[in-house]
Amino acid sequence: MWNHQQPHLYNNVTHLEAEMMLNKQFAIEHGIPTNSSYSVSPHHSGVYPVHEPLYEAWRKVWDVKVTSTEEYPHLRPARLRRGFRHKGVMVLPRQTCGLFTHTLLLERYPGGRHRLDRSIQGGELFQTVINNPINVFMTHMSNYGNDRLALYTFESVVKFLRCWTNVRLASAPPLALAEKYFQLRPDELNPLWGNPCDDIRHRRIWSKSKWCGTLPKVLVIGPQKTGSTALYTFLAMHPSLAPNLPSPTTYEELQFFNNNNYLKGLDWYLNFFPPSLTNTTQITFEKSATYFDGDLVPRRAHALLPNAKIIAILISPSKRAYSWYQHIRSHGDPVANNYTFHTVITANDSAPKPLRDLR
Numbered sequence: 001m002w003n004h005q006q007p008h009l010y011n012n013v014t015h016l017e018a019e020m021m022l023n024k025q026f027a028i029e030h031g032i033p034t035n036s037s038y039s040v041s042p043h044h045s046g047v048y049p050v051h052e053p054l055y056e057a058w059r060k061v062w063d064v065k066v067t068s069t070e071e072y073p074h075l076r077p078a079r080l081r082r083g084f085r086h087k088g089v090m091v092l093p094r095q096t097c098g099l100f101t102h103t104l105l106l107e108r109y110p111g112g113r114h115r116l117d118r119s120i121q122g123g124e125l126f127q128t129v130i131n132n133p134i135n136v137f138m139t140h141m142s143n144y145g146n147d148r149l150a151l152y153t154f155e156s157v158v159k160f161l162r163c164w165t166n167v168r169l170a171s172a173p174p175l176a177l178a179e180k181y182f183q184l185r186p187d188e189l190n191p192l193w194g195n196p197c198d199d200i201r202h203r204r205i206w207s208k209s210k211w212c213g214t215l216p217k218v219l220v221i222g223p224q225k226t227g228s229t230a231l232y233t234f235l236a237m238h239p240s241l242a243p244n245l246p247s248p249t250t251y252e253e254l255q256f257f258n259n260n261n262y263l264k265g266l267d268w269y270l271n272f273f274p275p276s277l278t279n280t281t282q283i284t285f286e287k288s289a290t291y292f293d294g295d296l297v298p299r300r301a302h303a304l305l306p307n308a309k310i311i312a313i314l315i316s317p318s319k320r321a322y323s324w325y326q327h328i329r330s331h332g333d334p335v336a337n338n339y340t341f342h343t344v345i346t347a348n349d350s351a352p353k354p355l356r357d358l359r
C-alpha cells in the first residue's frame with residue numbers, strides 16, 4: 001500500500017484502488033516488476049480477518065493471486081498456521097524469521113548475537129524450516145542493508161541445513177509455490193472463519209465499522225420439517241430475542257455454515273446482524289434447519305461462535321418423514337410424485353435406485 005497504509009482503514013473500495021494505483025504507477029516508473037501475482041499487506045491488515053475491499057482491489061489493480069500471513073488462524077503457535085483461498089486469492093501461511101524493524105544491527109539483536117545464531121543452529125528458525133514443507137519468510141528492506149542481517153540469517157540457516165540434514169531445499173516463485181502448497185494441503189483451501197473479536201491482534205487490524213456484538217448467541221439447527229419455522233416465529237416474537245435480518249433468497253434462513261454462503265466470507269454473514277438489530281438486552285439468534293445434518297457445520301459454527309447455545313428439535317421420525325415427502329412433492333420432485341409415501345418407505349434394496357435414494 002502507498003505510504004504503508006493499512007487496507008482495513010479503507011471501507012471504500014474505490015478509494016483503496018486509487019491508493020493502490022499510486023503504488024503501481026510508482027513501480028512502473030521505476031522499473032520495479034509488477035507481474036509476480038504476489039502481494040503482502042502492511043501488518044497483515046485486511047488479509048485475515050478478511051477485509052473484502054482489499055481482495056477486490058488487489059484482484060483489480062494488481063491481479064494478485066497469492067499472498068501470505070502469520071495471522072491465520074492466529075500468530076502462534078507457528079506450526080499451526082494454515083493457508084486458505086478467498087475470492088481467487090491463495091493465502092499462504094507465513095513463517096517468522098526473527099528479524100524485525102528494530103533488529104537492524106547485529107550488536108543490537110535482542111538477547112545478543114548468540115541468540116540469533118542459536119535460532120539458526122538448531123533453534124527456532126532451523127526447526128521452522130524442518131517442520132514446514134513450504135516456508136514463506138519476510139523481512140524488512142532495511143535488513144538487507146545495514147548489517148545485512150537477512151542475508152546472514154538465511155545464508156547461515158541454509159548452510160546449517162545442508163551440513164546437518166538431508167533436507168532437499170528448493171525455491172519457487174509465489175504462484176508455483178501456492179499451487180504446490182494446496183496440492184499438498186487441499187483440505188486447507190476452504191477457510192475456517194474465527195471470531196475476530198476473540199483475538200486482540202485481529203481486532204487491531206479489523207475495520208472499525210465492523211462488529212461482533214450482534215453475532216448470534218443461539219443457533220436453531222433444525223432438522224428440516226420439525227416445526228423449526230414455527231419455533232423461529234415464536235422466538236422472534238419474544239422481546240428479549242432478535243433474529244437475523246432475512247435473506248433475499250432463503251428468507252429467514254441464512255444457511256451460512258452448511259453451504260457455499262460460507263465462502264462469501266464473514267462480512268456477508270455479519271451484514272445480517274447489523275448493530276441496529278438489537279437493543280442492549282436482546283439476544284440474537286439464527287435458525288437454519290439445514291445445519292442439523294451439515295457435515296461442515298459443527299467445525300465452522302464452533303470456530304465462529306464457540307459459546308453459542310444450540311437448539312435442535314426432535315419429533316417422531318415418521319411424522320418428519322411424511323412431512324419431508326410432502327415437502328419435496330410440492331417442490332416437484334419426480335420420484336416423490338411417482339410413488340406413494342408407503343411405497344417409498346417400504347422400498348427394499350432391489351427397488352430402483354432413485355426410490356432407494358429417496359427412502
Ligand SMILES: Nc1ncnc2c1ncn2[C@@H]1O[C@H](COP(=O)(O)OS(=O)(=O)O)[C@@H](OP(=O)(O)O)[C@H]1O
Nearest residue numbers: 223224225226227228229230289315322323324326
Ligand atoms: N409445534 C409444532 N409441532 C410439530 N410440528 C409442527 C409444529 N409447528 C409446525 N409444525 C410442522 O413442522 C413442519 C414444518 O417444519 P419446518 O418449519 O422445520 O420446515 S422447513 O424445514 O423449514 O421447511 C410442518 O409440517 P407439515 O405440515 O407436516 O409439512 C408444520 O406443520
